[in-house]
Amino acid sequence: MQNLWYKNAIVYSLDVETFMDSDGDGVGDFPGLTQKLDYLAGLGITCLWLLPFYPSPNRDNGYDVMDYYGVDPRLGTLGDFVEFMHKARERGIRVIVDLVVNHTSIAHPWFQEARSDRNSKYRNYYVWSDNPPPADPKHIAFPDVEDSLWDYDDKAGAYYLHHFYKEQPDLNIANPAVREEICKIMGFWLELGVSGFRIDAAPFLIQGIGIPDAKPEDLEGFLIEMREFLVSRRADAILLAEANVDADQIGVYFGNGDKMQMLFSFLLNQHMFLALARQDAATLVEGLKILPDAHHTCQWLNFVRHHDELTLDRLQESEIQEIFQAFAPEENMQMWGRGVRRRLPPMLEGDRQRVELVYSLLLTLPGTPMLRYGEEIGMGDDLSLEGRGSVRTVMQWSSKANGGFSSAPADKLARPAIDTGEYGYQKLNVTSQQRDPNSILSWMERAIRTRKQYPEFGSGKWKIVATNEPSVFAHSSQQNGNTVIAIHNLSAQPRTITMKSAEDPHLLDVFSDRPYEQIDCHSNSIEISGYGYRWFQVN
Incomplete structure (x- = not known):
């Protein structure tokens, strides 16, 4: 296992x-x-x-x-x-x-030997060119600092490849x-x-x-x-x-x-x-x-x-x-x-x-x-x-x-x-x-x-739970017969939501932004504050 x-x-x-x-x-x-x-x-x-x-x-x-x-x-x-x-x-x-x-x-001993001796085994640890092609700007990691993927090294007598700073030669x-x-x-x-x-x-x-x-x-x-x-x-x-x-x-x-x-x-x-x-x-x-x-x-x-x-x-x-x-x-x-x-x-x-x-x-x-x-x-x-x-x-x-x-x-x-x-x-x-x-x-x-008490969030099978409010995100996670639900209100306005596909109306509040009234087991209507969040265990 x-x-x-x-x-x-x-x-x-x-x-x-x-x-x-x-x-x-x-x-x-x-x-x-x-x-x-x-x-x-x-x-x-x-x-x-x-x-x-x-x-x-x-x-x-x-x-x-x-x-x-x-x-x-x-x-x-x-x-x-x-x-x-x-x-x-x-x-x-x-x-x-x-x-x-x-x-x-560029200070690594591999590069120092590579630039000093064309016959060194470290020469092919890096990528060299005598006539490199023009660089595509989208491949340059730091476009505000570097304008090329290649830099000429006088000691090596060749250009070396670098996607990041010129002080960071690429390995081959x-x-x-x-x-x-x-x-x-x-x-x-x-x-x-x-x-x-x-x-x-x-x-x-x-x-x-x-x-x-x-x-x-x-x-x-x-x-x-x-x-x-x-x-x-x-x-x-x-x-x-x-x-x-x-x-x-x-x-x-x-x-x-x-x-x-x-x-x-x-x-x-x-x-x-x-x-x-x-x-x-x-x-x-x-x-x-x-x-x-x-x-x-x-x-x-x-x-x-x-x-x-x-x-x-x-x-x-x-x-x-x-x-x-x-x-x-x-x-x-x-x-x-x-x-x-x-x-x-x-x-x-x-x-x-x-x-x-x-x-x-x-x-x-x-x-x-x-x-x-x-x-x-x-x-x-x-x-x-x-x-x-x-x-x-x-x-x-x-x-x-x-x-x-x-x-x-x-x-x-x-x-x-x-x-x-x-x-x-x-x-x-x-x-x-x-x-x-x-x-x-x-x-x-x-x-x-x-969170550590409810591993379903990390390793369970998740699905979206539909609600009647566009600003409220709700999803469930299930594993080994256990289900948890998390609800988040992305807006500043309090909402009352109806979960359209909740697995079970018996919800136990386990973590939330404030104390809420206990949910009536015969209702799937749920209050949530502006920028609020509620985690539930499904019983």
Whole structure:
């Protein structure tokens, strides 16, 4: 029997360098993260996703890796990592790590040898051209910075391929030696206890754009190779792909249950924000229905925000503008004309009821929920920082200097702290919210605890429950004879709904935005507040 633990995990994403600094140098580290494991366990987290922590020049937030077998010295030692893994396992918390193998750093020893010696075995680890073709702008990951997929290297005497920054040369995935090296990297971290990998930029990994004679079916087959290697070393480990693709391409990553176990649900995420902007349940239903059926071992990872911009590129231009108008009306809040560089509370103007509504949706929509660090306390953003830096400020632990993140001078921090306004650490922090039973942190702990009691939301068979109100989204999930129903009102106006296809009128309120009158067992008429939410167990 397969271990499908990921179907009902509570995932928490963090960057070690911005979470907790243990030694006062201004940079978060593994000893600091280890100190906070009890906090994470208390919140109800069962799986951590760690952003890259490998040695790196940090041109791209650690995604430019120069050693796949080590820990950035700023963040600790390999011994610190092993101790962290031991302590996490004691608390029942699994760990997945970023596998960044579409590209390396230009400073990686492989690239340095490749550019220095045409006869080196590492030369074919990368993709070279003497006369590269013109770049299609849609294939450039950072169009505001780079204008080409190729950059000339004087020492190599040739152009090298890069879809991201020019400091990140693409690896040649068509080379069997590169594939073997990737599996070796996976094997190393699996031996140290990780439960899987988040595959960064998965489409770039297998599309083969710019690689001469690359066959798409061969590159896609590498996903199966990765999965086979993974389960040969650890049967319960998972692969989670970052693949923001159209619905007809999703099968490339799930396969027949023999490739990735999990995918980020980018399509549903974008439709959710469009539905929130329109206050229209049909838009959210559409987002669910365009997702293809997948093998029973496959799962979606749902999220509100992550470490990048809120990308909207699978929507129509008019739909993107609707979201901008509702949640990012100023140009400084937008990114590349297709994304929002804000955290959720500022997008919703600090409306606590609406914030709760969105996270209630996150916890009940079909799939596994993921929180990003700071979401549990309603952290804000700093739009004075460039690009994605606006949503990458340090964790706010207390009202002490730097939010309790570090004792270093503020100008020495790895990332700035938010120190002014309603989202400044003086007003918004873990310590103050832990003392307040009405805080968003206390609410999140209760919501997660309740969600864990009803695994049907994560692994059950879902269906839409029709109502008589266009703004009210209702769905049920059923598993092993148990059924739960969640109802969400996307509008500010209270509604009284009639569920047209409820399984049973005997509904037990298990979680809601406020106390409601008990539902008459002879009636399927249900009240719900403006921006309200109600979870029911069907008896």
